[in-house]
Amino acid sequence: MEVKKSFEEINEKIKNGTAVVVTAEEIIDIVKEKGLDEATSHVDVVTTATFSPMCSSGAFLNFGHADPPIRMTKVLLNNVPAHAGLAAVDAYIGATETSFDRDIEYGGAHVICDLIAGKKIHLQATSPGTDCYPRKKIDTYITKDSINEAYLFNPRNCYQNYDAAINTSGRTLYTYMGVLQPNMANINYSTSGELSPLLNDPYLRTIGMGTKIFLAGAPGYVAWQGTQFITEVERGNNGVPTTSAATLAVIGDLKQMSCDYIQPAVFEKYGTSMFVGIGIPIPVLDKDMLMNLAVENKDIYTNIVDYSVGRRSKPSLGKVNYAQLRSGMVTLEGKQIPTTPLSSLSKARAIAQELKRWILTDKFTLQEPFKHFNKVSKLNTLEEVGKGEIDNE
Template sequence: MTQRTLAEINAKIQAKQAVVWTVAELKVRVKEWGTARCTRTVDVITTGTFEPMEASGAMLNLGQTDPPIKLQRCWLDGVPAYTGFGAVDVVIGASQICEEEGTERGGGHVIAALIAGDTVTLKALGQSTDCYPRTTLETRIRKDTINQFYLYNPRNLYQNFIVGVNGGDRTLYTYLGPLLPQLGNAVYACTGALSPLLNDPDLRCVGIGTKVFLGGGVGYIAWEGTQHFPLQKRLPNRVPIGPAATVALIGDAQQMQSRWVRGCFFKHYGSSLYLGVGVPFPVLDEQVITACAVQDKDIVVPVMDFAIPRRVRPSFGLVSYAQLKSGRITINGTQVRTAPLASIAWSMEVAEILKSWIEQGEFTLTEPVAPLPTERVFLAQDGLE
């Protein structure tokens, strides 16, 4: 049985001798060669996704003014930012919307604009103190006129998700986009068998400290993500049947590329952030290959009716990603058109770029400093009785 260490793989990467496949390439070759030969051959498998990730945000340090200011309220291009971390530290969330009426713009657009090198207006009110006497600030900032500018995303890379449909009689505007009445469409967000964590169902290859492709630059898994739910029900192949594990990601936004970080707006819902994320898996043993060989037909996802406004919505059952990617699914005898929010082509390109970085010796792998929890329960919030 083939066994490798991360140190051995990194030595091959640094010598530009590592064999690297994207997960799409692996899925083809494992059918031809089998898992044993693939395990002997490949050193690293790269995965990628490009999809909206609204649980993302950015931390900015503006630098101090003269006279000094302690920010109390702040707006970036009209989008409220949070100021409660220090005198001139600002946090902006991707899903925070602009306060200017009729503006389809939010925090995701501000983050994307800064990464692109654009200028953003800043307006702020200060709390007057003896050490921070200034009370107002209006200026314009760019990423090269501020100190720290990094993404901190508390929930990315959902390990599976849901399919949204609408069994009601009017169009619903949701975080999946418009859902047409009377089962007029079905929308899904996950890339299925290409999705990073669906190829590592038991989180053997990733952990706190894992280095990743984040927005065209380098990032790291900082912690478990919010709503991390590894105890989700699973198929015999260990793939979850609904939303399961998540990760929190962090990375230097100064090094990111505007192509892979894009603001977006869902009509009558709000703003979000399209983000490219790629995760490399070291092939330490055959189990890694077995997990990454999973196919779209072997991964199922629940179809949820958004016409019922409850935390636990009625389900029309489970469908496979092979069915979703065919363009139509059948619900109660009705053919329903399907559409992905994620870009399959761009997700594959993320994996290809990460593959090239590793092949060129520019990106080595990191040993997690701690595992992600595998026993975390999911708690609901119903308020005080």
């Protein structure tokens, strides 16, 4: 009889300490050894993880009220501007914001990580002053413990696949995909492949609003679909997208996070970003689910895209699988080209193991999504039009 398990049944096993939990790398050999039927019965949860640069990240902060109070309209944190177009003492610090004095070498990501590390942050804020908020200026220091809420809210993380980058031009390119040497001298890619969360659940059967996750060392949640979310894309026979597809908006308590799992990043001549560590536990509901979870790098494909073309659509020079990319060398147009990851596999492995420990030791249970994401077949583009030309259809 075919094995079927519910979230509730798996959570009961977690609570009574009988759940079998393995990582998305470990499950591959287990399935080879036991076969799909026996492995489905044996394993309850598979942990997935990624540790990659994720620019679309940031944190909401509430500083608490000064006396006399101020309605902050301009906010600087260690000389990095935070968006203060919110209520009086709320602000959002974006990871890619850069500082006035150190430019890209110290940005929003650094402020966020310094807060997590417990360091003092210099807060400068100004205001025009109002009857209810008379103060016009404040210059002080904060820590994560001195302020009220501090939570990471990342609008687009955890990309389900991402194109690899190459440069066919004669000059070096400095990009968010790292340094691309001229004349196709290197290929950079950025995913943890067979360990990556959304590549293990290609149709997001178990991941949606409310899914409990590991976010930078703290418990977090999937809050919404990520921006630039698209589902109706080209897929391989195993259902795995062969190009950028789903994304996740995630949320979690910054005060509980650890710098072991989140780090600022600076990409030369490009800007500031942030390495974000995310782990997602996926329940083995049935054989079909396990088949997805046993996906291997050799069966996950992506495009090699030419970043020397400075247009929205960049040409693909071909498809390649992650086993080839992980091998360190790819043959393209008769040329042997070295490959480089930007996503840290050693960190992703550490996250998958830590999440496994949470489930086994701390009884971290799984949350069935409150709502699954709708299918999206097209991403809109930004066009330059006159006011009367906007199509309301």
